Amino acid sequence: MYLAFCVWEENLPVNENAELAEKRLLQEYKKKLVLDGDVVPDPFSISSGWKGEKAAVNTWPSIYITDIATYLGCSTTKDVMNRLLNEYKVGKAYRYFESEWVKEVYIHDVRESSDKCILKTKVTPSQAINNKCYDVWVIVTKDNVNGPGGEIISAYCSCTAGMLGSCNHVAGLLFRVEHAVKTGATKKSSTSKLSEWNVPKGKPSMKPKKAVDAIWSKGRYDKRVTSEEEEKQRKEMKNKFTPLTKSQHEQLNNQVKTRTDLYDLLRTEISNSCFVLCQEKRRIKAPKADIPDSVIKIADEMKSSNTDKHVAMDKFVDKLTLSIERRDNLKKATLEQSNSQTWKEHRKGRVTASIFQRVSSRVETLRKNEEADPSALVETVLGQKETKQTVAM
Template sequence: MDDKIASDNDGKSKFSTYYHSLPNDTKNRYSTKLFYDAGTKSLPDPYVLTEKWSTDPNTWPDLTFGDIYLYLIDTPSIFTKESMKAYKSLEAYKYVVSGHVRVVLSHQISNDCPYVALSSKVTPSQRARDKPHEPWVYLEKKTGTVYCAHCTCMAGLGEVCSHVGALYLKLEMGVKIGITKTSSTSTACQWNSKFRKEVTPATVTEIYNQIKGRRKKDVPNVHAHGSSPLPSTSDLQLLYAIAPKSVFFTSVTIPGIEMLPPVDKPQPTDKFPKLLTSLHQPDTAPNSEYINDTYHKYTVTDSQAFRLEEATRNQAVSPLWFEHRKGRVTASKAHDVLRMREQTSPDNLVRRVCGYNSYDLSRKDAVRWGIEHEDEAREAYISHQKTTHINFECKLAGFFVNSKHPFVGASPDGITTCDCCGKGTLEVKCPFKHKDTPIDKVPAKDSNFCLDNMLQLKQNHRYYTQVQLQMYLTESSYSDFVVYTKCDPPSMVIVRLNLDLDFCKTLLKKCDSFVKDHVIHELITQKLNNMPVTQQSTCTTETMNNNDQPSVYMVSLLRTRIWPND
């Protein structure tokens, strides 16, 4: 691929018309997933590649079912471990065997690019004459490992849908039967080109005869030959006295008897909480009564909250994690809500809460440094704590929401448990500005540093607000606040903080009021989404540093101090 495929001469990224039709937050997600090599390089948008596509399956990587399984299960989606065991019953598989997946095209991008693009068109299952969906995937050339994917259907915005799954399964099917290794290019291309352009109408009998594994004997037709009269009223009354809840009485009325009202069937609940972005009603001009009604009608069940946390433990690489943060006051933004002055315009903060102001931080030195040392940091912290605690464990944490306060959320860096202290949260900070300075020297040099001269977390600092909300939403009694600098030798401080219920009650009251007074209106109208951002900030100078940047896990065992907050 020439450089001009990925970028114009003026340096601006080149994307398809489809990309420009997406909402701003979805655009950011779309462009972000095309970055690779720690964010230093970008793959081209497959929808703008018009040349050098190949129909030859010999150019496909060796995609295995194991690669598909890992990607579909690790990415929050409709696919589960149970459904993948019976994958032939999935809609994605039925797309393939029914001929709904058209010719698969491959693009090698360039010789030095480690990924190959593959795309196809999938005929909709219900409306076969509608425009086909267009999924694409990027696979590693050498291993066949899935890197990223997308589809033009609504579910495809989350990167995993039945159309993407169908593309994977057709690729895997070609690899399995040896089409990608055949010496006959014409045979391979002929197999790739077999698909059904149109769905021919057929009777139920014809469809039944084509079903694999159908009954050997036809099912005999059952025709009604008449009707029997109902029992007498007295008999019905006696029967009703014995079994008033019988299904029979849901369709029969007995004179002189007041029947039991029909029992409403319990409605199935969604697996995850309803996205707050779904509250958008573009043609509505909400008044205070409408806003209040919307605020109180939105609910999150305990089971939904549990499943959401479990499905978002990959945090920044989880589409669910991004989507469910939108419209919620997260722990990293709670301090700005708490300290916002009445005379300050809330617009910029509302934009941030709604997820309009999202940036790609993958190229920033501070973020890259944290990503490169993340695994090492977590292992170091766990190793240290295991020496001083009984049966200590630290697990990854997802996005926590609370059924009593559904408009706030938190994503701690970890959930810790031990027999001696119980359940707690982990929050790790690695100030890139002071990465080469011992922690005990930093407070004297930087008055805005989160720790004071006694190496205690300042209670007026945004990080204090952050960890308090994390403890409340995770129902934890303490938090380990870890600060690390990579000096020589490395320096680490662990500050143990206890839950302050009075502080949390004040904070939650302020957050709930902010959502009700400002955020709900914006979620319904999205009025601020296309308005220019003002220069007015809702943060004081003290709280501007490291605003909303991801936490960096970095700890060391060489020089450690543990300070409990009084």
């Protein structure tokens, strides 16, 4: 048995602190078993007399949502319902049951003369499903000839907060029993068989799957718990649903006729829609944008103008200055970069990032030696020499 607690006294050695904590923890645990002067045996020490769900689900006490509300400190049933739907922690307690983290529930009558019984189970940690399960027990009043029992008197869980008896794992056990009572699984049918009731497997099966194949749902108390198979069937029916009649569905399957009918409807109303253009296999020619001339073309114009050298240089610089509209036109025309002939033409004569280091290095060389030959680099800048393609490129 694992008991989680923490006590620390000043001025005591570590070993004595540990012993003191263990003693106080044991005292707290024993107090949970003394109920109205009646001492209930420790559920962890009882080795025989336990009955599983298949044999004894019909002997479970009648725990209702009102009993859970009282135990959890809620003033009314409406209050606990509101917390289930809106508070993450309380809602998570219900999802422990719905997700089958609460395993098979066992019942022990304590003794024939006692008005109390013990329910115990194991609960899988939601954040670490392969870790050791938590041990949970609750002590509840039995049903009798005078009326239903179901009063939750005491509870314990081996998790860190389990000594309080109101952790999510305890609540998950209570919701499992309450669901069995609510759905009639604890009562015998006219055929002397129990109502349909699934016993959770001992170990959860969590296999990876594609997100598209996963069933996404959030547990809600006010909705019926459904199996994964039912959710799959519901999802499949939802995907297959169509408001079309049989004849309409058959018409849609004839894709050629459907396209022809749609074309007849749209060709006069929306003559330049993408669908109509595709059907008629035509294109709308976009207006020619005002794209500036390339550096090389401007330079050639200046050379052939027979203008004074200094005047030609000033004009050359002026023509390189672009308006915002022409810059945007050039940007749109060169979006495809190396796949665009305009992009290639406008790179010629410009010091681009890919050759900037070579230009910088050659300038330094020319400063040291004016006779150094820059012709190869000039040819590259002017686009007269193709860039050598490397493996990386």
